[in-house]
Amino acid sequence: MHRVLIENSGHTFDVRPSQTVLEAAIQAGINLPYGCRNGACGACKGKILTGKVVHDDYQGNALSDAELATGMALFCCARPLEDLVIECRQIEAIQGIKPRILPVRIQSKEQLTDDVMVLQLQLPATESFSFMAGQYIEFLLKDGRRRAFSIANAPHESGFIELHIRLIEGGHFTAQVFNELPVKTILRIEAPLGSFYLREQSDKPxxxxxxxxxxxxxxxxxxxxxxxxxxxxxxxxxxxxxxxxxxxxxxxxxxxxxxxxxxxxxxxxxxxxxxxxxxxxxxxxxxxxxxxxxxxxxxxxxxxxxxxxxxxxxxxxxxxxxxxxxxxxxxxxxxx
Ligand code: FES
Structure with a gap:
């Protein structure tokens, strides 16, 4: 277990050997910015001030070699080798909303174009589910993979989640959504995720x-x-x-x-x-x-x-x- 100190906020959290810095931060209720969680978008980039990390695979456009050499890291795929002091681009409280793993039931499927399906997922009646407009969910697939989709409805419409799913050529999961998974299928999701949400304190156009x-x-x-x-x-x-x-x-x-x-x-x-x-x-x-x-x-x-x-x-x-x-x-x- 290694300890991480976020220098610009003073927050600390522990990272287990199986975790990335981002996973541990989310679990501790600390909101680092992130998007894809797989080393592709660069949204989770921050600086390591002291300590060492090792990165899982990531894409070069998300973190260049020059950035890596100056101590930048992608926290979604960085695993600490020792205690760290880091600096993050932003830390914003997302109204105390923490992601959870939930079962959902496919309530309806409506194909709107050749390659776009609108899916409505029913949430468990016994669980309250809060999110910020613009966040996303991840399906947890049986083989351990995850697939991310943005939430298309607004938080006041509670009890369900609307997704717009585009059929990806060669995409196993999206093909299943289009051709196999019937209404009433139960799936597992982790939600809500992501730091792409509406900043309501601003009044700029x-x-x-x-x-x-x-x-x-x-x-x-x-x-x-x-x-x-x-x-x-x-x-x-x-x-x-x-x-x-x-x-x-x-x-x-x-x-x-x-x-x-x-x-x-x-x-x-x-x-x-x-x-x-x-x-x-x-x-x-x-x-x-x-x-x-x-x-x-x-x-x-x-x-x-x-x-x-x-x-x-x-x-x-x-x-x-x-x-x-x-x-x-x-x-x-x-x-x-
Ligand atoms: S690179 Fe996208 S969240 Fe880390």
């Missing part, structure tokens, strides 16, 4: 950038804001390849009709002149750059494929967005 099923957590955040009658301006940019991929388009249109602070800008990247689309075309992050020459007064919430999220961050910060005003959740696919 929000630009939301959602690629594909990255719409799910953004939907949860917007429905949460509507429930709370938030007047913060929200500009929702949704990027999809084809017109047919724009599931729940009517819902987004409806939001704008009764909430004048919400704007909705769908952007199609791979359409053709024959598809009848009258709206914006191109890449979704570019639409934001075209519309806002100065992003310094905004907060951005971005969710989608890692390439889109990385490009958005890089280009938006060049256009004035402060680093700390960019919140993201990149879909990552856990190594098989």
């Amino acid at each position: 929000i630009i939301m950038v959602a690629g594909g099923t990255g719409f799910a957590p953004v939907k949860g955040m917007i429905e949460h804001m509507i429930f709370n009658q938030s007047q913060r301006p929200v500009m929702l940019y949704r990027g999809v390849r084809h017109v047919n991929d724009l599931y729940m388009d009517a819902l987004c249109q409806r939001w704008t009709q009764f909430m004048p602070n919400i704007q909705y800008i769908p952007v199609i990247s791979n359409g053709s002149d024959q598809d009848g689309w009258q709206g914006r075309r191109g890449l979704v992050h570019q639409a934001v750059l075209d519309d806002y020459a100065d992003l310094s007064g905004f907060e951005v919430y971005a969710c989608g494929a890692p390439g889109m999220v990385d490009t958005a961050k890089e280009t938006f910060t060049k256009q004035g967005l402060p680093d700390e005003a960019f919140y993201s959740d990149a879909f990552t696919f856990a190594p098989q």
Whole structure:
């Protein structure tokens, strides 16, 4: 067992030999920022001030060799070899919400496009379940693997969890969801997870950038804001390849009709002149750059494929967005 001290907060916690720094912190109720929990997104990056760690496998775009050499680490895959003193990018209390392992029952399945299924999971009636709009769950599969999906509903809609599941080519679990698992199947999840959630203490206007099923957590955040009658301006940019991929388009249109602070800008990247689309075309992050020459007064919430999220961050910060005003959740696919 090794002890970790977070220098900038004074918190300490113990890490068992089988645990990563992040797993132990979550178990101790200490909120380090994180996203994928498998070394792919870089959200959990922090600095080791003293002590040594060994890393499990991770992706080079999440932590470069140069960063590693200066003492940076990915806490989701770093295992201490001795006691540590670390520094973290941020530590925020998520209203005392700790993740738990729960059984859930598939309540309904609705296929909305060729490759998007909306799943409703019923939570145990005896357990209360709290989460922040935008967080995610992980399915705990029988073979020990985990699969992460964002929660698409808002916290006030209790008793169930809505997920938007895209069929991944060669993805065993998503193929099962589409073709096998019937309604009433019981699955196990760990939830809620992740530090991609709506920061409600700010009143800055929000630009939301959602690629594909990255719409799910953004939907949860917007429905949460509507429930709370938030007047913060929200500009929702949704990027999809084809017109047919724009599931729940009517819902987004409806939001704008009764909430004048919400704007909705769908952007199609791979359409053709024959598809009848009258709206914006191109890449979704570019639409934001075209519309806002100065992003310094905004907060951005971005969710989608890692390439889109990385490009958005890089280009938006060049256009004035402060680093700390960019919140993201990149879909990552856990190594098989
Ligand atoms: S790299 Fe650690 S949470 Fe994504």
